[in-house]
Amino acid sequence: MNIKLIDIPKIENILGNIAVIENDVLPFEVKRVYYLYDIPSSANRGGHSHIKLQQVLIAISGSFDVILKDGISEKTITLNKPDKGLLIRNNIWRELENFSSGAVCLVLASTIYNEEDYIRDFDEFLKSKSNGN
Numbered sequence: 001m002n003i004k005l006i007d008i009p010k011i012e013n014i015l016g017n018i019a020v021i022e023n024d025v026l027p028f029e030v031k032r033v034y035y036l037y038d039i040p041s042s043a044n045r046g047g048h049s050h051i052k053l054q055q056v057l058i059a060i061s062g063s064f065d066v067i068l069k070d071g072i073s074e075k076t077i078t079l080n081k082p083d084k085g086l087l088i089r090n091n092i093w094r095e096l097e098n099f100s101s102g103a104v105c106l107v108l109a110s111t112i113y114n115e116e117d118y119i120r121d122f123d124e125f126l127k128s129k130s131n132g133n
């Protein structure tokens with residue numbers, strides 16, 4: 001599956017750590033940064049794929065599960081470390097669930113927001129995969 005866990009370089013210190021993301025850490029130029037916060041533990045987010053957008057998800061605080069589907073296989077990745085980024089390439093279905101209290105999901109995205117880039121229907125997603133996407 002076209003996903004990867006990225007190690008974010010960090011400077012460790014007994015007074016607290018610093019994680020630094022410069023352009024060479026990511027395989028794309030960041031065009032947008034957003035974050036999900038105040039998320040009820042029962043929430044299911046995501047439930048879509050992107051046609052072109054690639055992004056990296058980081059659990060800046062707390063933890064949550066990311067369920068990934070590429071039309072053939074399925075993987076669940078638990079994000080719970082601020083120095084690990086989950087790279088999700090385009091044409092991968094994602095669902096986010098099991099948010100801990102205080103979880104914050106930081107997202108670094110390769111494009112600005114465009115609703116036309118979303119596929120929000122799973123059957124449509126499967127159809128697009130069978131068409132070679």
Ligand code: T46
Nearest residue numbers: 032034036045046047050055057094096105107112113
């Ligand atoms: C993803 C997960 C992790 C905007 O207007 N601008 C934005 O940049 C975003 C991200 C969303 N929106 C609007 C669109 C919807 O009306 O906010 C509403 C909720 O967005 P969405 O349903 O896409 O939210 P999530 O949490 O399901 O998904 C978001 C990202 O869209 C998605 O790419 O992977 O976070």
